[in-house]
Amino acid sequence: MRSPRPRFTRSLVGTAGALVLAASLAGCSMLFPEEPPATSTAPTPAPTTTEGPAPLSPESTAADNLPLFSEVMNQVAASPDSVAGRAYIDALVAAGFDKSTMQVTADRTSVDDPVDSLQFSVLWAGECLVGQVGPSTPAPTATVLPELPSGGCLIGQTRPIDW
Numbered sequence: 001m002r003s004p005r006p007r008f009t010r011s012l013v014g015t016a017g018a019l020v021l022a023a024s025l026a027g028c029s030m031l032f033p034e035e036p037p038a039t040s041t042a043p044t045p046a047p048t049t050t051e052g053p054a055p056l057s058p059e060s061t062a063a064d065n066l067p068l069f070s071e072v073m074n075q076v077a078a079s080p081d082s083v084a085g086r087a088y089i090d091a092l093v094a095a096g097f098d099k100s101t102m103q104v105t106a107d108r109t110s111v112d113d114p115v116d117s118l119q120f121s122v123l124w125a126g127e128c129l130v131g132q133v134g135p136s137t138p139a140p141t142a143t144v145l146p147e148l149p150s151g152g153c154l155i156g157q158t159r160p161i162d163w
Contacts, residue, residue: 056096062127062144068095069122069129070142077133077140083107088120088131089161097122103158121153128153 053067054060072091081087085104093099101123107115116136122129126147133140147153 062124062129073131073140073142083114083118083134103154106159119154123153
């Protein structure tokens with residue numbers, strides 16, 4: 001008689017997937033050198049609106065801007081471009097974030113399949129607004145993290161934002 005297999009909940013499997021992703025991204029930094037960090041410039045304030053998160057201001061912190069960053073991320077994640085890096089960058093620029101402070105990972109694999117997870121970031125006053133979306137991510141996730149000692153926000157290979 002076979003011993004029963006343990007049953008894993010979706011959250012445990014999702015957590016394990018996130019750990020594998022984090023470990024694989026950390027390993028990428030050894031294979032691919034990081035691009036030089038973009039120089040920070042003051043962000044352009046977004047127009048004031050009566051609803052939703054507060055607009056950007058040069059005096060705000062990354063934590064102050066997390067609600068706006070999250071709202072933009074969630075809007076794109078709900079669109080047909082949910083795993084297209086350019087869509088997130090363009091939407092963040094439209095919201096007033098400075099494109100020269102952003103990073104994004106590739107949205108296609110080396111064999112031209114869609115990625116399971118896409119990361120994008122905005123460097124803001126020594127901190128990073130980081131978003132992660134994709135089929136392997138249970139829900140779009142945004143957080144504030146410290147700037148990397150080497151500069152920038154994402155570990156490993158990122159794609160040029162040249163549009």
